[in-house]
Amino acid sequence: MSAAPLHIAGERLMLDPAGVLHWPARRLLCVADLHLEKGSAFAARGRLLPPYDTRETLGRLFPLLRRYRPQRVVFLGDSFHDDAGAGRLGAAERAALVQALAGMEAVWVAGNHDPSPPAGLPGVAVAEHADGPLVFRHVPQARATGEVAGHLHPKAAAPTRAGGVVRPCFVSDGRRLLLPAFGAFTGGLDVGDPAVAGLFPRGARVFLLGAERLYSFPAALRRAGAPAA
Amino acid sequence: MRTLPEPFAGWFAARGWTPRPHQLALLEAARRGEHALLLAPTGGGKTLAGFLPSLVDLARAPREGLHTLYVSPLKALAVDIARNLTAPVAEMRLAIRIETRTGDTPANRRQRQRERPPQMLLTTPESLTLLLSLPDAPAMFEGLCAIIVDEAHALAGTKRGDQLALGMARLARLAPAARRVGLSATVAHPGALRAWLSPSARAEDVRLIETRGGAAPVFDLQLPEGRLPWGGHMGLASAPEIYRRIAAARVTIVFVNTRAQAELIFAALWRLNEAALPIAMHHGSLEIGLRRKVEAAMAEGRLRAVVATASLDLGIDWGDVDQVIQVGAPKGVSRLLQRVGRANHRMDEPSRAVLVPANRFEVVECVAATEAVAAGELDGEPPRPGGLDVLAQHVLAMACSAPFHPDALYAEVTSAGPYAALPRRDFDDVLRFVEDGGYALQAYDRFRKLFRDAEGKVHVRGTAVARQLRMNLGTIVETPMVKVRIRGGGVLGEVEEWFVSTLEPGDCFLFGGQVLRYERLDPGAVIVSRGGEGEPRVPVYAGTRMPLTTWLAARVRAILSDPRRWRHLPEPVREWLRLQRMRSELPPREGLLVETFPRGGKWFLVAYTFEGRLAHQTLGLLVTKRMERRGFGPLGYVGTDYALTIWSAFEPAGMDDLFAEDILGDEMEEWLAESSMLRRTFRHVATIAGLIEKTHPGQEKSGRQMTMNADLIYDVLRRHEPDHILLRATRAEAAQGLTDVARIAALLARVKGRIRHRVLDRVSPLAVPVLIEEGREWVAGGAEEALLAEAAALVEEATDGAEHFAEVLAEVTGKVAPRGTSVTREKERARRRSHWVRSAPRMVTGR
Known part of the structure; x- marks a missing residue:
């Protein structure tokens, strides 16, 4: 797995192909839109989805925490699929999460799905997290600079000689950075959608997640052929 | 019975009609209380034959309450039959009420039908299941005397047929005396159709009445x-x-x-x-x-x-x-x-x-x-076993009607033809799935839909469950559709959502015989105006193409391989085949012709297997797996009815190896699981089983209603519980859809040592039609990563790593179609055919 460097507001950030952001200078790891307990949120409404999404998502996150050993982990909002999600966390998953976060500061940025702090988990809950020239918030704001945001679950279609290949992606124009959604049950929104494209009036670059590395392309912010799903 | 009783004899005579033999035969079967299947060509008073025994019975002994239930695959047909029956009933002054019950029936009439059912009710499989899910179903159906299934050949072997068979099994319990009548076109497997109709799942319990068609077409x-x-x-x-x-x-x-x-x-x-x-x-x-x-x-x-x-x-x-x-x-x-x-x-x-x-x-x-x-030959597959997803829906519907004991419901379900061989383990797993999801990790106890009482009876928990069932009822999983609405006017129909997503304001498309201009997408509807500039496109609908029956494919193969049988072919076709013989060779009668040639930066491999599209799709999966292992970088494939085409990044070689029998190895299942076909099957199974919401046409997606992406569920479930009942149901259904592996094994054995590989410098005459085919499947895996790396490097080289150049790539590559859809090809085709639609017609209805 090789991470790719990206400079925002003069800071050198590393984009990891697993879909997380590492800021080496601050030993900070940032992950967006985990949507933990999405399965049980649907189950409560009568759709008995597989109850393995939290386990799956955390199973992808823990090796990254072990590899980067960050001082601080910023959860960039929508960490739980709904406000009561933290309460539904299974005992085993809760214990594993607490253990994995030991020795680190967890910063829970509020999301639109989970505006309240997660009950019974270590760390601090904030509306947004400012650090030096950067601000970490869930919903990107118009004309912001030095912003790291989630919320939109960006994905993009890259052109290849055998047709487009669709993957979740980072999006950046050097002023702001959008993170892909990390959760196992999170779909994506094409970067051609006005909700994403509108944030990058001067164009942007997308970094598609690959098995071992990122694939960088200029973003097709005019509406690509891909339906948002 | 030789003649009709009055007033029917008089009514027939007044029209100069005489009762047909099959009409009398059905009357006789009814008199003896026998179930019957009528096979007859279109025409010939088939539907009247089905109703006649009921009409005679009700004329002889008028009564209240539901007497005859008629089920048709089409709402329109039920409505039409009701209209056609009402006239004779009125003319003979019979006191019989005939009503339809479909999804379009207004609420007040539904209520009235439950309180005071008509003697004859005409409905569809879906509406029948809905009626059976109501608590008052026993009262409504206890006096039922006859069930008529129209167009039975179109239902048996489909999921709607499974649903109807289960509904009939329940009716057999509520009204044990009700006799069944099936009306069908002539079919290749009458025995299997009788078993499907039979209340005991045994063909011999249904009398077969056949009328031979008259003159050959x-x-x-x-x-x-x-x-x-x-x-x-x-x-x-x-x-x-x-x-x-x-x-x-x-x-x-x-x-x-x-x-x-x-x-x-x-x-x-x-x-x-x-x-x-x-x-x-x-x-x-x-x-x-x-x-x-x-x-x-x-x-x-x-x-x-x-x-x-x-x-x-x-x-x-x-x-x-x-x-x-x-x-x-x-x-x-x-x-x-x-x-x-x-x-x-x-x-x-x-x-x-x-x-x-x-x-x-x-x-x-x-x-x-x-x-x-x-030659008087028919084709068609015999009905397959019933789907477990349909069973899941039925179990929930039955629970909504009344508490049941699992043993009793199992006995009832296995009396239905499609489920006669259902193992108890599958039934129990389906029941557990409906109860609480049926996961090994028992996380959903407090969200369970069903609970069991001290006696082991299963009850439904809460009214929300029944409401959800009704929202999800039915076995037709539609691709998400969007309504087409004229600006400031009415709705013209609907197109698939993905097609809309490829339109930009100002684009034109052909729909309902008019050229329409895309204006904007409102919640739930495409807003269009009439006319417009430029070349109109044509909406394409997924899954509407019928595959060639494998049987007919074999006949095609026989004709092609034998020049003596070409005399019935027109000259241009004969010339085409002669050209093929010159440039490459004709597919041999025994053995297999494989051609490879370069084209458009890719290598193409065309194998003329003539096993039909479904078999070719399975074969495509297996051969591309082997090609992946050998480093040929397979990119995709398409199975047509006649041939399998694979394209790859590198030149393929070693045909004996690629088409060896051992491609049916151990990793086959894993490879299949990654395929887009299995993912599609899972989406259908999960929707019918009630795991994910059905998308309703034009439904606004927002927050709470957001539908879950079935692919994500599939991936997580496969990793954590590969033996879950829905994955088993998916594999079982895909195996049927892909045709069984045994047929492919037979093909590979037949051609072993007899593969003719022709390396060509360009496409052969026979390959041209094959290359223009649609319905491509993509290979997931290594090739995708390789392609991304190649494209990224190319862009880097062309642009020298500049940061902002959103337009550049679009200029170089044109529009990017997501893999699996066909946006660019669709545009190309639209350009090619545009001259056909320069002057647009104005009317659909011909008025």
Whole structure:
């Protein structure tokens, strides 16, 4: 797995192909839109989805925490699929999460799905997290600079000689950075959608997640052929 | 019984009719209390034969309460039959109420039907399940005497047929004395159809009544005047000939194979329509009111022709049709006969039909089909075992009706033909799935839908469950659709959501016979205006194409390989085959011809296996797996009815290895699991089973209603519980859809050591039609990463790593189509065919 460097507001950030952001200078790891307990949120409404999404998502996150050993982990909002999600966390998953976060500061940025702090988990809950020239918030704001945001679950279609290949992606124009959604049950929104494209009036670059590395392309912010799903 | 009782005898006599033998035979079967299956060609008073015993019974002993339940696959058919029955009942002054019950029935009438049921209720499988899910179902159905299943051949073997069989099993418990009557077209497997209809799942408990068709149909082959097209399935080149034949006949049905083809043929006919003949169109995506108008105009004899898809295959009887034109290959012998039967409904005269093949392979297919009809042979697969997803829906519906004991429900379910061999383990797993999801990790106890009492009876928990069931009821999983609405006007119909996502404001498309300009997407509807500049596109609908029956494919193979059998083929086709013999070679009768050649930066491999599209899709999965292992970088493949085509990044070699029998190895299952086909199957299974929400046309997606992406669920479930009942159901269904592996094993064994590999420098004559095919499958895996790396490097090189150049790439590559859809190809095709629709017709209904 090789991470790719990206400079925002003069800071050198590393984009990891697993879909997380590492800021080496601050030993900070940032992950967006985990949507933990999405399965049980649907189950409560009568759709008995597989109850393995939290386990799956955390199973992808823990090796990254072990590899980067960050001082601080910023959860960039929508960490739980709904406000009561933290309460539904299974005992085993809760214990594993607490253990994995030991020795680190967890910063829970509020999301639109989970505006309240997660009950019974270590760390601090904030509306947004400012650090030096950067601000970490869930919903990107118009004309912001030095912003790291989630919320939109960006994905993009890259052109290849055998047709487009669709993957979740980072999006950046050097002023702001959008993170892909990390959760196992999170779909994506094409970067051609006005909700994403509108944030990058001067164009942007997308970094598609690959098995071992990122694939960088200029973003097709005019509406690509891909339906948002 | 030799004669009809009064007042029926008098009513028949007054019309100069005599009862047909099969009508009397059904009366006799009913008198003895026997279940019966009537096989008869279209026409011949089949439906009346089904109802006659019930009418006679009710005339003899008038009574209140539901007496006869009629189930048809089409709402429109139920409505039409109700209308046709009401007249004789009124004329004979019988005190019989006849009503329909479908999804369109208004709430007040539904309520009334529950309180005071009519003697005869006409409905669909879905509406029957809904009625059976109500707590008062026992009261409604306890006095039922007869169940009539119309167009049984169209239901058996489908998921709707599974649902109906389960519904009938419940009716057998509520009304044990009710006899069953199946009405069907002539089929290849009457025994299997009897078993499907039987209350004991045994064929011998259903009496078979067959009427032989009269004169054999007469076929004409119509080729276009100019050059015979290489590819394509639309048949537009023959539009002038089709128009001439319409003008020469009284009333014509022009059958086509897809909705897109209907739009194009219709537009092409109107372009030629200088005499302004009333020509209409009928397909499943047109707004229901428009379709009814066309049907009414047809029934009243105001139309000269209607261009129709399978939406007119079944049911409604258009008395005066004197010509049927099939545009494009018929794809199956039984299907062709069904369509031909729409013309000239007198059994003593031959039906006439014109076959209009769209390309060279289709010419051979048409000739093969007419030979099969002449030989009196039918095709069609026997019904497959019932789907577990349908069972899950049924279990929940039964729980909503009343608490049940699992042993009793298992006994009831296995009395239905499609579920006769259902293992108890599968039943128990389905029940557990409905209860709490059935996961090994028991996380959902507090969200369970069903609970068991001390005696082991299963109860439904809460009213929300029943509400959700009703939202999800049915076994037809539609691709998400969006309504098409004229700005400031009405709804014209609907198109698939993905098609809308490829439109930009100002784009034009052809729909309902008009050129429409895309304005914007409102919640739940595409807003359009009439007319517009530029080249219109044609909405394509997924999954509407019928595969060639494997049986007909074999006949095609036999004709191609034997030049002595070419004499029935037209000269351009013979020339094409001769050219193939010169440039490459003809597919051998035994053995296998494989061609490879470079084209457009890729390598193509074409194998002429002639096993039918479904078998080719399975074979494609297996061969691409082997190619991946050998480092040929397979990118995708397409299985047509005649051949398998694979394209790869590198030149493939070693055909004996690629088509060796051991490609059916251990990793096959894993490879299959990654395929787009299995993912699609899982989406359908999960929707029918109630795991994910059904998407309703035009439904606004927002927050809470956001549908879950089935692919994500599939991935997580496969990793954490690969043996879950829904994954088992998915694999079982995919195995049927892909045809069994045994057939592929037989093919590989047959061609072993007899593979002829021709390395060509360009495409061969036989490969041309194959390359123009749609329905491509993509290979997931290593090749995708390699392609991304290659493309990223290319962009880097071209742009020197500049940060902002959003426009550059679009200029270099054009629009990017997501893999799995066909946006760019669709645009290319639209450009190619645009000259056909320059002058747009104005009417759909022909008025």
